[in-house]
Amino acid sequence: MTEQSPEGLxxxxxxxxxxxxxxxxxxxxxxxxxxxxxxxxxxxVLEANGRIAFTTDGYTVDPLFxxxxxxxxxxxxxxVNDLAMxxxxxxxxxxxxxxxxxxxxxxxxxxxxxxxxxxxxxxxDVVTGDTKVVNRGKADRLFVTTAGIGMIPDRxxxxxxxxxxxxxxxxxxxxxxxxxxIMGAREGLSFTSAIKxxxxxxxxxxxxxxxxxxxxxxxxxxxxxxxxxxxxNELAGQSALEIAVDEAAVPVRGDVRSACEMLGLDPYYVAxxxxxxxxxxxxxxxxxxxxxxxxxxxxxxxxxGEAMKGMPGRxxxxxxxxxxxxxxxxxxxLLPRIC
Amino acid sequence: MTEQSPEGLxxxxxxxxxxxxxxxxxxxxxxxxxxxxxxxxxxxVLEANGRIAFTTDGYTVDPLFxxxxxxxxxxxxxxVNDLAMxxxxxxxxxxxxxxxxxxxxxxxxxxxxxxxxxxxxxxxDVVTGDTKVVNRGKADRLFVTTAGIGMIPDRxxxxxxxxxxxxxxxxxxxxxxxxxxIMGAREGLSFTSAIKxxxxxxxxxxxxxxxxxxxxxxxxxxxxxxxxxxxxNELAGQSALEIAVDEAAVPVRGDVRSACEMLGLDPYYVAxxxxxxxxxxxxxxxxxxxxxxxxxxxxxxxxxGEAMKGMPGRxxxxxxxxxxxxxxxxxxxLLPRIC
Numbered sequence: 003m004t005e006q007s008p009e010g011l012x013x014x015x016x017x018x019x020x021x022x023x024x025x026x027x028x029x030x031x032x033x034x035x036x037x038x039x040x041x042x043x044x045x046x047v048l049e050a051n052g053r054i055a056f057t058t059d060g061y062t063v064d065p066l067f068x069x070x071x072x073x074x075x076x077x078x079x080x081x082v083n084d085l086a087m088x089x090x091x092x093x094x095x096x097x098x099x100x101x102x103x104x105x106x107x108x109x110x111x112x113x114x115x116x117x118x119x120x121x122x123x124x125x126x127d128v129v130t131g132d133t134k135v136v137n138r139g140k141a142d143r144l145f146v147t148t149a150g151i152g153m154i155p156d157r158x159x160x161x162x163x164x165x166x167x168x169x170x171x172x173x174x175x176x177x178x179x180x181x182x183x184i185m186g187a188r189e190g191l192s193f194t195s196a197i198k199x200x201x202x203x204x205x206x207x208x209x210x211x212x213x214x215x216x217x218x219x220x221x222x223x224x225x226x227x228x229x230x231x232x233x234x235n236e237l238a239g240q241s242a243l244e245i246a247v248d249e250a251a252v253p254v255r256g257d258v259r260s261a262c263e264m265l266g267l268d269p270y271y272v273a274x275x276x277x278x279x280x281x282x283x284x285x286x287x288x289x290x291x292x293x294x295x296x297x298x299x300x301x302x303x304x305x306x307g308e309a310m311k312g313m314p315g316r317x318x319x320x321x322x323x324x325x326x327x328x329x330x331x332x333x334x335x336l337l338p339r340i341c
Numbered sequence: 342m343t344e345q346s347p348e349g350l351x352x353x354x355x356x357x358x359x360x361x362x363x364x365x366x367x368x369x370x371x372x373x374x375x376x377x378x379x380x381x382x383x384x385x386v387l388e389a390n391g392r393i394a395f396t397t398d399g400y401t402v403d404p405l406f407x408x409x410x411x412x413x414x415x416x417x418x419x420x421v422n423d424l425a426m427x428x429x430x431x432x433x434x435x436x437x438x439x440x441x442x443x444x445x446x447x448x449x450x451x452x453x454x455x456x457x458x459x460x461x462x463x464x465x466d467v468v469t470g471d472t473k474v475v476n477r478g479k480a481d482r483l484f485v486t487t488a489g490i491g492m493i494p495d496r497x498x499x500x501x502x503x504x505x506x507x508x509x510x511x512x513x514x515x516x517x518x519x520x521x522x523i524m525g526a527r528e529g530l531s532f533t534s535a536i537k538x539x540x541x542x543x544x545x546x547x548x549x550x551x552x553x554x555x556x557x558x559x560x561x562x563x564x565x566x567x568x569x570x571x572x573x574n575e576l577a578g579q580s581a582l583e584i585a586v587d588e589a590a591v592p593v594r595g596d597v598r599s600a601c602e603m604l605g606l607d608p609y610y611v612a613x614x615x616x617x618x619x620x621x622x623x624x625x626x627x628x629x630x631x632x633x634x635x636x637x638x639x640x641x642x643x644x645x646g647e648a649m650k651g652m653p654g655r656x657x658x659x660x661x662x663x664x665x666x667x668x669x670x671x672x673x674x675l676l677p678r679i680c
């Protein structure tokens with residue numbers, strides 16, 4: 003950066019659109035350069051033929067770096083996963099930074115480096131981007147907004163509206179890791195120090211599920227903010243079905259369960275960033291489950307419940323002993339700036 | 342919003358992903374509802390066949406509402422215009438809000454209403470979105486990030502890299518309005534009170550230019566942050582050509598020129614949000630110019646200069662009297678948070 007301050011801090015001039023902006027963009031793009039991005043026209047140009055998926059998410063996670071990830075990895079995974087939740091494989095991401103004046107340039111470098119690694123993992127490129135700088139005290143170091151485009155294979159039709167009575171509910175692995183890792187990092191808790199965010203791109207797991215049984219996967223959702231409880235409520239609402247979950251079947255790591263107990267959290271409401279809920283045709287549920295077990299991110303996948311006519315939009319949990327309980331959508335705020 | 346505070350303020354719980362978030366999303370989506378957006382899956386699903394354009398921009402403009410526009414209109418226009426600058430017609434936008442806790446919900450309603458109007462003007466839908474809430478003092482009311490997808494017609498090949506020696510440089514209308522309007526609004530200046538931002542979607546103007554001479558338009562750029570000077574420097578650099586501009590030919594409104602003189606600004610560096618620079622095959626420059634004159638946003642379009650071999654990357658201004666002067670890229674910061 004030609005106008006970088008001696009201390010390596012981002013200045014307002016880095017958001018001017020002029021010489022300093024160009025130098026900063028060159029520095030950031032250097033981490034993730036590819037042929038499309040390097041053209042630096044006002045838009046990237048791509049080829050697309052067929053059904054495409056399009057999604058966006060803003061990231062304001064605090065802290066920016068946490069066990070198992072950082073805001074860059076989170077942003078790439080979050081957008082790749084939203085594409086994967088309609089069965090799409092990512093073809094291109096956009097990346098917009100809003101940076102607080104005075105942020106260390108090294109923070110941006112570290113985030114870009116993580117974005118590069120996560121893009122490689124997911125097999126996608128950032129092809130277009132933007133950087134704005136706001137005055138000190140008008141943002142919190144760095145906010146990231148990503149959007150993504152993916153291609154949906156033929157024969158795939160996945161939507162929260164598509165679940166049918168009798169369908170099986172699968173969770174891809176243990177829940178609650180991300181939220182507990184963030185809370186632990188923010189509060190400096192010692193008893194969560196071994197817990198890492200599960201932040202990971204799910205597109206290759208979804209590709210494997212769809213290869214095994216392309217038409218059997220009816221609905222997918224990644225249980226991020228609001229946790230598994232909120233994702234299931236959304237799916238039950240969109241499909242106008244009741245969903246029943248067997249409490250004993252829902253995987254939760256021992257240390258996450260203990261941490262949740264100490265913190266007074268219900269793991270059903272804690273955010274995940276590398277898990278999915280699948281609603282699957284019961285005739286193919288074992289085929290799909292076997293496919294998931296063969297992927298590193300689905301090794302602990304489990305059938306946790308079923309969809310039924312029942313009362314549309316309701317989610318119940320069958321406890322090991324005693325009566326079922328209602329699992330409502332998250333109310334209030336569990337943990338601000340979880341993602 | 343079910344959990345809206347009595348004063349109609351946005352709370353952290355509106356960013357939780359749970360019940361309040363869903364209520365807020367429903368309220369915001371209500372302003373711009375369309376069939377794709379209303380499905381509320383993790384990604385929107387669209388059809389695309391051929392070359393698509395993809396772009397993103399973050400908006401942090403201060404103030405949120407200004408003469409001639411607001412952050413919502415600016416975001417839609419900015420993204421539509423970036424698509425138009427590679428010749429694409431917009432097919433879908435994404436919209437991500439980062440909201441400061443304590444912001445009035447009515448502010449979001451007003452911005453959404455402006456987004457709806459501007460989308461109608463540009464002929465595009467918002468098909469996917471996201472809302473995050475950060476603690477009071479960690480953002481400045483509202484930041485907006487949009488991304489967009491457009492389709493590029495056959496036979497169109499527009500890039501900053503495509504200008505050739507002898508090409509003609511056209512500007513679509515008077516420059517500097519947006520920057521002066523923002524500065525005036527922010528500082529409460531009386532002598533700028535009649536000056537409005539030029540913020541407008543340029544896609545229909547570009548469509549008209551391409552209909553008149555699809556292959557003649559070599560490069561387009563909207564001179565936003567950094568102004569006309571920076572846009573011309575970018576184009577000269579990308580195409581490795583020199584660009585010469587005739588000072589007398591560059592349109593600037595009288596009141597904008599006066600305001601710039603009083604403020605010590607050079608209009609060449611002041612941001613525009615509804616103007617474009619076109620680099621055009623000289624054999625078709627009058628065809629393109631006539632087409633522009635027939636469109637409300639191109640009525641004052643003018644040929645302002647030419648591209649030549651000269652010194653690659655250099656931009657010079659030929660003054661009415663006296664020698665040419667070098668027009669370098671913006672250095673330093675003219676006006677933070679102009680867009």
